[in-house]
Amino acid sequence: MSLQATMPMLRELYEKNARLLLGAVRQRKRVSSVSRLSGPMFITLEHGLEQLVDQVVSQITEYTDVKVNTQALDIQLTSDGKYYIHIVEEGRESLVPADAIILATPAFDSAVLLSGLEIDVRKLKTIRYASTATVSFGYTRPSYAFSLVGSGFLVPRHEGIIITACTVVSNKWVHASKKGTLLIRCYVGRDGDEEAVTWDDEKLIRKVKKDLEKTTGLKDEPEFVHIKRWKSSMPQYDVGHLQRLEQIDQEIAKLPGIFLAGAAYRGMGIPDCIQDATRVSQHVKNYLHE
Ligand SMILES: Cc1cc2nc3c(=O)[nH]c(=O)nc-3n(C[C@H](O)[C@H](O)[C@H](O)COP(=O)(O)OP(=O)(O)OC[C@H]3O[C@@H](n4cnc5c(N)ncnc54)[C@H](O)[C@@H]3O)c2cc1C
Numbered sequence: 001m002s003l004q005a006t007m008p009m010l011r012e013l014y015e016k017n018a019r020l021l022l023g024a025v026r027q028r029k030r031v032s033s034v035s036r037l038s039g040p041m042f043i044t045l046e047h048g049l050e051q052l053v054d055q056v057v058s059q060i061t062e063y064t065d066v067k068v069n070t071q072a073l074d075i076q077l078t079s080d081g082k083y084y085i086h087i088v089e090e091g092r093e094s095l096v097p098a099d100a101i102i103l104a105t106p107a108f109d110s111a112v113l114l115s116g117l118e119i120d121v122r123k124l125k126t127i128r129y130a131s132t133a134t135v136s137f138g139y140t141r142p143s144y145a146f147s148l149v150g151s152g153f154l155v156p157r158h159e160g161i162i163i164t165a166c167t168v169v170s171n172k173w174v175h176a177s178k179k180g181t182l183l184i185r186c187y188v189g190r191d192g193d194e195e196a197v198t199w200d201d202e203k204l205i206r207k208v209k210k211d212l213e214k215t216t217g218l219k220d221e222p223e224f225v226h227i228k229r230w231k232s233s234m235p236q237y238d239v240g241h242l243q244r245l246e247q248i249d250q251e252i253a254k255l256p257g258i259f260l261a262g263a264a265y266r267g268m269g270i271p272d273c274i275q276d277a278t279r280v281s282q283h284v285k286n287y288l289h290e
Helices: 008-017 020-033 050-060 107-114 201-216 241-252 270-289
Strands: 070-077 083-089 092-098 101-103 129-139 152-154 163-168 182-188 224-235 258-260
Touching: 070 107, 101 107, 101 270, 107 258, 129 201, 163 201, 182 201, 201 224, 241 258, 258 270
Parallel strands: 101 258
Antiparallel strands: 070 083, 083 092, 129 182, 129 224, 152 163, 163 182
16 A cells, blocks of 8 residues: 555654654654644544535535436547537436536546547556445444443454454444444455455354454344445555556546546545545636636
C-alpha cells in the first residue's frame, strides 16, 4: 500500500522523526495540547447515512432530473465535440446530451464507460479493488455486553482468524441501537484474502461467531444476524498510487469536460469523498464558465 496516498500524515511523521513510533509519541504529546490537525478518516451520521443521499437529492431535484436504477453503458463523443451518455433505464436505451460529465463510478467501471473514447484507460484499470463482507450480530439482552468496552478492534493479517475488524456499533455510535442492547459488526475479507466473502451464509456466520468468541469471549446467541457482501468495494492504493493518479489525470485532461471523482483516487472515507466531490465540482464550474 502507498503510505503517501493512504496516510500522508504518517509519512510526514516518519520523515520528520526518522521513526514512526517515536514520531507518533511526540505527535500525541503535541496534539493533546493543540486541536487535531485533520478530521477523522471515517464518519457516520447520527440518523443513518441515508440522510446524506436524501439531502443531496433534495437540494438538486429542483433543477436536476435525477435518474435512479439507470445504468450508463458508455460515453460517446460526436464529431462536433458534444458528449452523450448512453443509458439504459427500465430496459429502454437512450442518449443523454452532456456539457460536462463527472464519473463518480468505481475506476474499473469508469474505464469501461470511457473505453470508446480516444484516451488510454489502462492505468484506470490498474486500480485494484478488494471485496469485503460485514456480518452484524444483534443482542437484545446480552449477558456480556456491558464489559465489552471500546469501539472495536482491527485484526492483523497473521492472527489466523477470518475476521479482519470488529466494530462494537452500540459503543461507537450510540444512536445506532437501543440503550441496553449490543450491536456488533464484524468484517471479513481483505486484499489477497477474500475467500470468506464467497462462503454461504451458514458457514460465514459459524466461522465469524467462533472468531468473535475467541477474540472477545462473547458466547451469547445473537437475536439477529445481518450479512452484507461488498464485492470489489475497496480500492487499493498500491505503492505508486499518486504517480498512477497523475498519469490518469493526464489522460483524462485529453477529454475536456470529463472528470473523475470518488473513492478510487484521493481517499476512500466519506469525508475524503466529499472533499473530492467539492474539488471536482469547482473544476466543472470553471470549465462551464470558460
Ligand atoms: C464495508 C464498508 C464500510 C465502510 N464504512 C465506512 C464508514 O463507516 N465511514 C466512512 O467514512 N467510510 C466508510 N467506508 C468507505 C466509504 O463508504 C466508501 O469509500 C465511499 O462510500 C465510496 O463512495 P463512492 O461514491 O466513491 O463509490 P460508491 O459508493 O461505490 O458509488 C459508486 C456508484 O456508482 C454506481 N455505478 C457503477 N457503474 C455504474 C454505471 N455503469 N452506471 C450507473 N451507475 C454506476 C454504483 O452502482 C455505485 O452506486 C466503508 C466502505 C466499505 C466497503
